[in-house]
Amino acid sequence: MTLTQEQKKHLETLLIAGEELEAVRYLQDTLGLSAEEALQLTEKLDKTVEQSPAATMFKTMKHGSKHMMKDSKVGKWVGGIFMFFGLVMLGVCTYIFYTNYTFAQNAVIVKGEVTGFDTHYSSDDDGGSTLMYSSIFKYEYQGQEYEHTSDVSSSSPDYDEGDEVEILIDPNKPSKALVNEFWDRWFVIVILGFMGTMFTGLGYMAFRLF
Template sequence: MNILKLIGGIFFVAGLAMLAGSSFSYVSQKDFIASAKHAEGEVIDLLRKVSRDDDGDSITYSAVVRFTDDKSVSHEFVNNVSSNPPGYSKGQDVNLLYAPDNPTNAIIDDFWGRWAMVAILGGMGSIFSLVGGTLFFSQIRNDWIRRWLRANGTAFAVDFLEVERDLSQSMNGRHPYRIVAQGKNPFTGKLEQYLSGAIWVDPTEYMAGRNLRVLVDPNKPSRHMLDTDWLADLLQR
């Protein structure tokens, strides 16, 4: 299983879902603003919110606003945006928008009151889809290159050097292994080192007396791969 492709795919799909949610939120909020009524209100309190995670408690504050609608009825609502430091102070006058048929459905009339959910989902969705898409499609491209090299690449022998841990990757606190080999590239005439892909089981016991080979694109010597298909067959037994 290609872990990087799986992670990239999950991030990419999650990013697209967030972008879809941002688009839906934008349309919904735009309709709300078009039909909403304006009013002036007063911040009567700051609601303290505590969220807990591995780094400790995170405290934010949301404004509690009181206003009177066009029928002279008083209402209160909690602003949908919370922050630390607070975005508003107690006793502060604010402009707001509310739904005529449900005045408690109200927002403070500023950028974050109008577009907070759109901006948050859009920003996170863009990051997730960009990072995940780049990782996912780069792995697809790498898979295609490896298939092409298996079918069309020129093979040459290399010597086994060592098995090393790849600290740049981890899954559940574990780092994969990579086989390191060395040999002269027949197309460049240079002595080069070659790394295998990530291997999640230590292959050291299978390396004694093992003949290794590299597959290289003769038209592009920098495109090559250390062949470890034999190892996959051993591990499946």
């Protein structure tokens, strides 16, 4: 009732993989043992195999693979979240672009004059604050004066008081205006487009890698 080297290796492989039942059947078929005899021999061999370097390595790899699977799921979740927020930003960016474009197509151009600045403080990451300026424009349409405050703020005034700029207005609602300058028209779109592209790209890379 001896096993050849090949038979022993096959049994070790089954036992390392946790296939005790298959090992018992293999011993029954190979050596013609009864179920009880095959089970007893399998238990003896199992104790020996548990101490072998191959079994230790297999357990380590199995444990590591579980961690990798867990990390993989976390990576996919993080990637999915980044992609979601990125796509939301790109969607908002597209909506603002379309809205501004449609508004400009139907707008009337008038001359506006800088009359002052709206100021507020913006907090930074270091706990400090910066004084921000938003230009205030005065313009006239069909004999009536209107005032518009820029949606764009900066740490220093973009214009001097008295400067003249082109302003786009809705002829049906003259109080609705948009300064016809690059940053007033496209600043939010550029920022959202950049952030949305970055978040979507990073999320996609994380999703694919994991």
